[in-house]
Amino acid sequence: MDETGFTEWAVAAQRPLLRAAVLLTGDIHAAEDLVQEAMVKVAMRWSRLAEGSPTAYARTIMLRDYISGWRKHRRHAETDVLVPAPADTPDWDAAALVQQALARLTPKQRAVVVLRHLDDLSVREVAAVLRIGVGTVKSQNAAALERLREGAPELRDLIGRLS
Amino acid sequence: MTSFEDPSQLHVLLTWATADVDSPDLPARALEVARRRRQARRRALLTGGAVGSAAALIIVAWLGLNLSSQDHSQIATPSTANTSSTPAASHPPYKVNRFGLTVGPVLISTPPSEWPDLRAIRFHGRRGYLRVRTSRAAALGGSTPEQAVAHMRSMCRQGLLDDQGRIWAKVYKADGKTVLGKMLAGRTSARC
Numbered sequence: 001m002d003e004t005g006f007t008e009w010a011v012a013a014q015r016p017l018l019r020a021a022v023l024l025t026g027d028i029h030a031a032e033d034l035v036q037e038a039m040v041k042v043a044m045r046w047s048r049l050a051e052g053s054p055t056a057y058a059r060t061i062m063l064r065d066y067i068s069g070w071r072k073h074r075r076h077a078e079t080d081v082l083v084p085a086p087a088d089t090p091d092w093d094a095a096a097l098v099q100q101a102l103a104r105l106t107p108k109q110r111a112v113v114v115l116r117h118l119d120d121l122s123v124r125e126v127a128a129v130l131r132i133g134v135g136t137v138k139s140q141n142a143a144a145l146e147r148l149r150e151g152a153p154e155l156r157d158l159i160g161r162l163s
Numbered sequence: 164m165t166s167f168e169d170p171s172q173l174h175v176l177l178t179w180a181t182a183d184v185d186s187p188d189l190p191a192r193a194l195e196v197a198r199r200r201r202q203a204r205r206r207a208l209l210t211g212g213a214v215g216s217a218a219a220l221i222i223v224a225w226l227g228l229n230l231s232s233q234d235h236s237q238i239a240t241p242s243t244a245n246t247s248s249t250p251a252a253s254h255p256p257y258k259v260n261r262f263g264l265t266v267g268p269v270l271i272s273t274p275p276s277e278w279p280d281l282r283a284i285r286f287h288g289r290r291g292y293l294r295v296r297t298s299r300a301a302a303l304g305g306s307t308p309e310q311a312v313a314h315m316r317s318m319c320r321q322g323l324l325d326d327q328g329r330i331w332a333k334v335y336k337a338d339g340k341t342v343l344g345k346m347l348a349g350r351t352s353a354r355c
Binding site: 029032043 | 173174176177178180181184185186187189190191192193194196197200201290
């Protein structure tokens with residue numbers, strides 16, 4: 001295995017993957033677990049993935065692990081609710097607000113929001129990653145935005161502060 | 164205007180909320196775990212799948228060893244932890260938590276003398292820890308029939324073996340002393 005090539009890719013991909021994972025799980029430790037497992041699987045197949053798109057592969061693994069992990073632990077879901085944001089986040093309260101807003105979404109809605117609005121994937125690409133229909137992506141996305149709009153009006157203030 | 168009429172606003176918000184998220188040692192950890200898994204696969208092929216033996220299964224269940232997709236979860240440790248120096252070839256770097264206990268995965272390729280003090284697990288949606296050496300000693304019992312019987316009785320007294328042959332393991336907080344509860348660790352033909 002070309003460990004140098006893998007390391008170069010992993011160093012570059014680590015932050016984008018970790019950002020998505022933190023938004024999905026709301027927990028930095030769980031996020032690290034998700035990303036690490038995805039990277040391990042990429043490393044195991046590096047000779048085949050190096051010429052392709054390892055980041056897309058890692059993202060797919062991560063999202064599927066997240067959804068299946070949630071299904072496995074859904075009976076404890078009420079104790080999983082998010083977050084502390086990382087302690088060194090500059091504006092902890094505001095970051096926590098975002099996490100709490102995302103916590104109002106179902107795991108699949110959260111996955112759609114992260115893929116569509118953080119990773120900027122197209123509806124088709126999101127559908128492929130999550131193995132759901134294009135129509136489902138659209139409806140989940142619309143429902144998620146509606147829920148954020150209705151249930152997390154505080155985000156509007158945050159956007160105002162950022163823009 | 165409502166918050167998300169312009170999707171780019173949400174992108175900005177999500178990006179900003181995770182601006183400081185970083186874990187620079189993730190690539191090295193992932194590489195190390197991948198190496199271990201490859202070694203374990205090679206070893207399993209060479210030894211004809213010794214892991215399949217009943218004794219190994221009990222120990223694996225007891226320790227919560229998991230060679231499938233879950234063993235990565237044991238690497239993540241509290242952000243306050245420091246990295247300890249470890250032998251390069253036998254296991255990924257262990258973390259030392261604020262109570263001075265090493266926390267990390269228990270790989271089948273790591274000799275018992277190098278196992279960490281604690282292994283992190285998910286327990287009722289929270290993080291809990293198994294005391295690795297205590298669990299191993301409990302799983303192994305004794306080397307003679309008398310010791311094994313005494314060991315079984317001791318486990319019954321502690322509530323770690325029940326009348327249905329279920330083996331229970333205590334789950335601790337990060338201090339390795341405060342008991343959070345018990346988790347089902349395996350089954351045996353022995354009964355209390």
